[in-house]
Amino acid sequence: MxxxxxxxxxxxxxxxxxxxxxxxxxxxxxxxxxxxxxxxxxxxxxxxxxxxxxxxxxxxxxxxxxxxxxxxxxxxxxxxxxxxxxxxxxxxxxxxxxxxxxxxxxxxxxxxxxxxxxxxxxxxxxxxxxxxxFRRARVLWQLRRPLTAPLTEPRLPDGVVLRAFRPGADDDAWLALNARAFAEHPEQGRWGAEELRVRLAEPWFDPAGFLLAVESATDRLLGFHWTKVHERPGSARIGEVYVLGVDPSAHGSGLGKALTAAGLAYLREQRGLDRVMLYVDESNTSAVALYERLGFARWSAHVNYQLD
Missing domain, CATH: 3.40.630.30 (Gcn5-related N-acetyltransferase (GNAT))
Structure with missing residues (x-):
């Protein structure tokens, strides 16, 4: 503006x-x-x-x-x-x-x-x-880190395995998990079938980069790391921690850290990328602390202004 x-x-x-x-x-x-x-x-x-x-x-x-x-x-x-x-x-x-x-x-x-x-x-x-x-109401940070630096080894909780998202089969279960994981989020937690559909139809969508953490005995979804790759002519490719969520019942198990590490490894090893970004609310201090421990640093800020 x-x-x-x-x-x-x-x-x-x-x-x-x-x-x-x-x-x-x-x-x-x-x-x-x-x-x-x-x-x-x-x-x-x-x-x-x-x-x-x-x-x-x-x-x-x-x-x-x-x-x-x-x-x-x-x-x-x-x-x-x-x-x-x-x-x-x-x-x-x-x-x-x-x-x-x-x-x-x-x-x-x-x-x-x-x-x-x-x-x-x-x-x-x-x-x-x-x-x-307008009043300054909310700040969203973009964090970045190089993928050339050492990555944390993913360590999943006992009885949990990773698999790729299956379009059409996992939609409803994922939407329910997303709603639980982001119950307090002003945008993400309100996604419905249409919001998911349009993103699954985007050229960048790759089910192999949409990682689900499930109970090995029941296949119940416990968490996910949806990655994204940004590709634009004339610009360097960069990966994104697009959406990462954990069921409230699995909080404290280390699943969020393991999912983050698994997604970063996918972007580096499978997609050949050397850098990655993510967005996180300034007010979400626990998530900011997690990402900083994983080597992310502040890159830019995005500010939401409101006029009541």
Whole structure:
């Protein structure tokens, strides 16, 4: 979010995007991410761009010659938690008021409380948020570590084995486990069948990298480590601890540490990667401590701003 002068860009509202719009927006987000070192739109927004059934409002900013200069995404799917906002301005068109124009149009359009992510905690986003009355509500850290450094050996509890996720067979059991593991999480614990379906259909999905910890005698799911590999032309490949969860009944058994180590080994040995990242809430001190013990260090911060 940025902009200090009045802009001549035209901001238009769309309730549905065509393939050309989507391609332009993905390219815009990639250009901003390459410049800033942090992708400006999170995965949920990018998935919704391609899903015609996802309720959303799209605010498109264009210059007088029709060039796409900025975009704001309003996620209106959850009336109870307000409107989620993602906003990005093309690096070549910053400091000319485009971000501020989009933000003001967001305020004029939304009829519920707003939740906006500033990926990378950019100072311009913080300044604009303060100017418009937003409060800093939540911080998500991105941690990274090299995979070339020694890895901890996975040590599973007695009676627990690892196997790969089976699409179609494990869906319901995994969703139930995910809900238990993230009962207090504002987003992850609310995933349903649709959220899982769209991710299983993504080109990056690999069931071999979706590790399940199960009781060997009953095949009951106790935990999981879902890995992801980010691949973008012109950028180095990097692995991700995409989602890692443990059933509350298995807390304290060392399963979380073992699952983390197993996923890191998979990314290095099976996918040939030399670095990995993950996201964790600043307030989740136990998880932060676990990851730091496993060699992760802070890389960047993502801040959620709210306007009630």
């Amino acid at each position: 940025t902009g200090t002068q009045p802009t001549s860009d035209q901001v238009n509202r769309l309730d549905r995007l065509d393939p050309g719009d989507i391609a332009e927006l993905v390219a815009l987000a990639a250009a901003a991410g390459d410049t800033d070192g942090a992708d400006p739109l999170d995965e949920q927004v990018l998935l919704r761009l391609r899903d015609e059934r996802a309720p959303a409002i799209h605010l498109i900013a264009r210059s007088a010659d029709g060039t796409l200069t900025g975009y704001a995404h309003l996620d209106t799917s959850d009336a109870g938690s307000g409107v989620g906002v993602g906003l990005v301005v093309h690096p070549a068109y910053r400091r000319r008021g485009t971000g501020r124009a989009l933000a003001r149009q967001v305020l004029a359009t939304a009829d519920r409380p707003l939740r906006a992510w500033a990926h990378g905690d950019h100072p311009s986003a913080a300044a604009l948020g303060v100017d418009l009355g």
